[in-house]
Amino acid sequence: MDNHKSLFGIGLRREHYPYLIEKPNTDIDWFEVISENYMNTEGRPMSVLESIRIDYPIACHSVGMSLGSSKKIDSNYLFNLKRLIKRVDPFLVSDHLAWNDWNGTRLHELIPIPFHEESLEIIANNIDYVQNELQRKIAIENISAYFSYTSSTMNEAEFLKSLTEKTGCLILLDINNIYVNAKNFQFDPLDFIKTIPKNSIAQIHLAGFTDMGNFLFDTHAEPVHPEVWNLLEKSLDFLPKNIPMMIEWDENVPEFHTLQEELNKLRMITKSGNKNETKRTTEFVL
Template identity: 75%
Template sequence: MFGVGLRREHYPYLTEKPITDIDWFEVISENYMNTEGRPISVLESIRKDYPITCHGVGMSLGSSNEIDPNYLKDLKALIDRLDPFLVSDHLAWNHWNGIKLHELIPVPYHEESLKIIANHIDYVQNELQRQIAVENISAYFNYTTSTMNESEFLSLLVQQTGCSILLDINNIYVNAKNFHFNPVDFIKTIPKESIAQVHLAGFTDMGTYLFDTHAEPVHQEVWNLFETSLELIPENIPIMIEWDENVPEFHKLEAELNKARQIMNKRDKNETRKITKPVL
């Protein structure tokens, strides 16, 4: 299954109900929560023809504050309305003591934060009455108090809460370049069966570091990492392209997604050759 993020720039095109190469759409939950405007109307029209996922940026799982119950109430209403096949958010925080930031801030990776975030995930899954997926983020600083890395932390969250993982290949590559680690080792650490979805996106090279902007096509290095990772992720997993800035025309987004489809088809053909190879 191959999907893209639903963006308002494509509303006029999609409301004409064209034939597309898209299998499903991912929506940013907060854009459609607690609203009866045009966006939700367009989304409900698209939902008649396509499965969707709800991907949040405001749950703030990593905050030391409690999860906002009103936020969860609005999210659950949206979930009940749209019946997404996956609900996800980030291993990050952006709310604290009534202050809301417009960035996803990384968390320290140690036992204390693990306990807090695991409790938050348990609470969210109980309130929503469903499993959620947690995404690895791009980060631009580390905490000196961390006692483990992000992939180890995510793996422990899976063990303790039963959540799944939204694996962002671009974020792994960006962090690997910025913090000098092996991105394949990161993917190997994540329990394969816990990976529920894959994100692919484009970064911007700022000269001294990579910046996760979602403003460019997927870079070749990320495609290479994606292809390498195929043995480490489940088969038939939902894969999508994120493109949030400098959003292209829809056909260009489809072409970008079809690169992922071609890589997967190449993997499938190679696997078929292995299976059908005669035994001498």
């Protein structure tokens, strides 16, 4: 987004196709699409996306690069992704700090990686390969995880920082995932955000988790929780100004106006937070 004015977006979901193809006036500045939903289709999803692209900027968010795999990135996958990029000209292309390719079988979960020098070298090489193939920087998202590796020698934030230094890649910072992991693994979420180089952060995700009683589960099935709004507000000093932010809602997808209301809450928190630093909430609930 060239003018830094179109800052607040949502994920494009099929439940909202019928509403959006009527081209209503919305409070949405841009849409993010899951790349794999549009890479190999000439059907309705692509026709809807092309119609929406006329009026809105698009970000392409992938789940299938498997950047954490020790094997080379699938060249056929990148070929199809390049075709989509050429077609919709996204302002950002992103994927996750994870792996999900098991001997050619695509798993339906994003699996965490160990945070040590060997992993760093493998993933940096994969990112370099992807960025060279796509001829653009990509953004890497921190994921929610439910186990960790005893072999790790650094934390996730330190690992991401090292990746930006090695590859020049960008960071898609998911505030909800940081909070979920901070709660589940007991660390300070603000320390995580402070560790990430400010000038590498290209986009922000927010979403709703589900409290399972003894752990938080990143479901994207609820509104953003107050604790996550609070973390965002406290993070504003450590985030770039005029950064694209969005709401993810993937399960129990509500009506479009509900998402607009959630996005307008994000607008208000961000704008009031940037103007009134001294009024920010000072306590977290962990």
